[in-house]
Amino acid sequence: MATFNTDKLQDIQAKNLDLLKELSDKVFEGVEQLTQLQLKTLKASSEESFDNFRKLLTVRDPQSFASLQASLSQPAAQAERILEFNRQVYDLISKTQASISKLTENQVSQGGKQVQELVENIVKNAPAGSEPVVSVLKSALEGAGTAYESLQKAAKKVAEMTENNINAATVAADKATKAATSRKAS
Numbered sequence: 001m002a003t004f005n006t007d008k009l010q011d012i013q014a015k016n017l018d019l020l021k022e023l024s025d026k027v028f029e030g031v032e033q034l035t036q037l038q039l040k041t042l043k044a045s046s047e048e049s050f051d052n053f054r055k056l057l058t059v060r061d062p063q064s065f066a067s068l069q070a071s072l073s074q075p076a077a078q079a080e081r082i083l084e085f086n087r088q089v090y091d092l093i094s095k096t097q098a099s100i101s102k103l104t105e106n107q108v109s110q111g112g113k114q115v116q117e118l119v120e121n122i123v124k125n126a127p128a129g130s131e132p133v134v135s136v137l138k139s140a141l142e143g144a145g146t147a148y149e150s151l152q153k154a155a156k157k158v159a160e161m162t163e164n165n166i167n168a169a170t171v172a173a174d175k176a177t178k179a180a181t182s183r184k185a186s
Helices: 006-057 062-072 075-125 131-185
Strands: none
Touching: 006 062, 006 075, 075 131
16 A cells, blocks of 8 residues: 555645635735725825815914814824724734634644644554654654644734733723813813
């Protein structure tokens, strides 16, 4: 019995190529959405600037100028727009990362099964006296699997911590913005 199946290898290669295409599509989709968000934000900012210039052209006296200046300098509104933009960017990045993680987790799981099948095939066809080598191979594969699981858990914890930190920063910035607005109104 042959220990190497070329049809199976070609099938694995085709699946890996399909995965690479899916990953590439997800990355491009995320970049496209991020670019659209940036363009939308830039356009809104540009329109706001032109509106402010139009208002400035209508000013005829110092009192109107002071009033306009006070209405334009609203740090709370600017901070809120920046926070909203950052939330949207984070959301896009999180969704893209989650899609990529799901694809890679599935592939790694399938790859692990395929490696296990290969090892079992090698064990079946190994010559007498090669048990120590086979044992080392099995042990190494188990260690690699455990290491991968640990890395996966650590990556999920980092993602959770990052999300919690962003949420906490958003809440803190929102409170600071409201406090600044209420002080300015007083």
